[in-house]
Amino acid sequence: MTIQLPTKSFFIPQPPDDREIFWAMQRYPDNVKVYHPHGSIDGTSVFWHNRLWPNILFFAVYVDPKAMDRHFLFHRILDDLTKLAGKFSDKHLVTSDYDPQHDFNQWLHQQGFTLMDKVHCATLNPDGLSITTQNFPTSTQELTVSEALNHPELLSQLLTMSWQAYRDNHPSLSPATVSTHDWQALLLPELVSDIPSLLVNDSGNLIAISLLAKSAQTAGKLWLVNESTPGAANRLFANQVTWLKSYQRSLSICLPQVTLKLLGLTEQMAMLKTTTYENFLQ
Incomplete structure (x- = not known):
């Protein structure tokens, strides 16, 4: 049969x-x-x-x-x-x-089997979002991933900060250490490269990332978020929402609670239809 x-x-x-x-x-x-x-x-x-x-x-x-x-x-x-x-x-x-x-x-x-960690998922319509930004007086510049590829030092900072974000997304069981070269080969093909996703200060140092993975249904799936300056990720995400509004593109997210708070999304998520994605370990 x-x-x-x-x-x-x-x-x-x-x-x-x-x-x-x-x-x-x-x-x-x-x-x-x-x-x-x-x-x-x-x-x-x-x-x-x-x-x-x-x-x-x-x-x-x-x-x-x-x-x-x-x-x-x-x-x-x-x-x-x-x-x-x-x-x-x-x-x-x-x-x-x-x-x-x-x-x-x-x-x-x-x-x-025990619950290892969980993330909260939703599709966001930027037109319905209002992100409250913290007082952030530092002069900054937004860049796309494509633009970062032309600056070796900035790319190096991006790889370091994104790897730390990936590790932070899995607090219960850390991933294996990989070389910078291998992480770059794994990371870059997954990213949306034309949306502003990096925040750089006036000294040229990367102070926040809000990286989107490719998605067939939306402009991208918010994936890796990190900051070296308090409030920088919140400011970057607010600017991303403005960019998405101008192009009338939606955004999907799947993030742990601590990252939602970092972005200023905790209250917004409470008003959306969300699903929770759970990981179990033996």
């Missing part, structure tokens, strides 16, 4: 339909395993590795709520993933998805 991988509409019948499993199945099709003990697909799993997180097996699982013997299937899937982690000498298992978690991820709490 030939087993067909489920489509998005078939396998994820409940909103939100952007579950981690669907994204992962598309990106890592060779690592997909389907479970069909009764002749139809009752569940699927997929795993992958990330060079910034060696010794971690990342995975996503979905089990059909109507499947028979679901808890037996839960154990079988987790056992298979644990064996894979042993095969690759991985020390941890990590899975992520949107809250509310589906049944399998909720069951993982009983198997020693």
